[in-house]
Amino acid sequence: MEPVISREPVISVTNLSKTYQNGARALDDVSLKVQPGEIFCLLGPNGAGKTTLVRILATQLLPSAGKVSVLGQDAIAHPELIREDMAIVPQEGRPGQDLNAWDYVYWYLRARGMVAREAAARTEATLKEMGLWEIRRTMTAKLSGGLRRRVLIAMAVATGAKLLFLDEPTVGLDPEARVATWDLIARLRKQATVVLTTHLMDEVEALADRIGILAQGRLVAMGTARELSRFVPSKTKVVLGEGLELPWLAARGEVAVRGRQVAVYPFDEAATREIIDRASSNGVSFAVAAVGLEDVYLRVVKEHGEVVAS
Ligand SMILES: Nc1ncnc2c1ncn2[C@@H]1O[C@H](COP(=O)(O)OP(=O)(O)OP(=O)(O)O)[C@@H](O)[C@H]1O
Ligand SMILES: [Mg+2]
Incomplete structure (x- = not known):
């Protein structure tokens, strides 16, 4: 008989709502769970609340109401207990302009407390996987927008964090880089849990274990691609x-x-x-x-x- 392994969800959100100070209700009574090792894709129209949800989960923003448990901790009361186990690629993020790709990734890892040897090895491996090895010594100010975006993805992925938030990670990437990024994300599966937002259906089809669809701040559908097909x-x-x-x-x-x-x-x-x-x-x-x-x-x-x- 298969042993029964109890799987605590990595993320558990209960009755989560967020109203911004200007009155915009970005999230409205959202409840969901993300299981360990899953790639969970969040879909929804512009303004649906995806980034708001990701930022709350990544402890960058406080909700107006509801409970948020991340990696077994109360993310609202104790964000400091989980921050070092997660990494995020923000929607609008780009690295600064005044270092090269190698330095951005390497020093980010060192700043997170990684020892020099491991940081160097991870930096090299990730830059190679992201197609950034050849340009590692070029100042990021001189890189194209898509390449700068890739540096940011490399920074997050190289951390080896248990939980990754990727907010529209492949926007602006050329098709080859996009597919390489999918490969990289797919290989993280099982060793990390990934929450990814996107508007690209082929990205979801290539990666998602489960999908949540937000509309007007409400979670209106949730399940595997097969489970969701019953909506049509x-x-x-x-x-x-x-x-x-x-x-x-x-x-x-x-x-x-x-x-x-x-x-x-x-x-x-x-x-x-x-x-x-x-x-x-x-x-x-x-x-x-x-x-x-x-x-x-x-x-x-x-x-x-x-x-x-x-
Ligand atoms: N800092 C803010 N202050 C006020 N309102 C905000 C703020 N950030 C987002 N909103 C509002 O909250 C709602 C949800 O925005 P959010 O950025 O979470 O959507 P999204 O699903 O990520 O959209 P997109 O696909 O365009 O990235 C929108 O109505 C938006 O105008
Ligand atoms: Mg967004």
């Missing part, structure tokens, strides 16, 4: 070019107009066939595709309304 009524969709009447389509499935395309989530197989036949005979381009996370996301967010600027 069909397993496949038909994506059409312009040309078919929307009411006719709406009688056969759920319709979403997206720019010059129309996505239809058919009610059943007969409807799928009818839509394809009609598209073919009218010369309308179409493709049948499996329903993915983006479909789930768009539906859930639409259901809970757009976020109004506060």
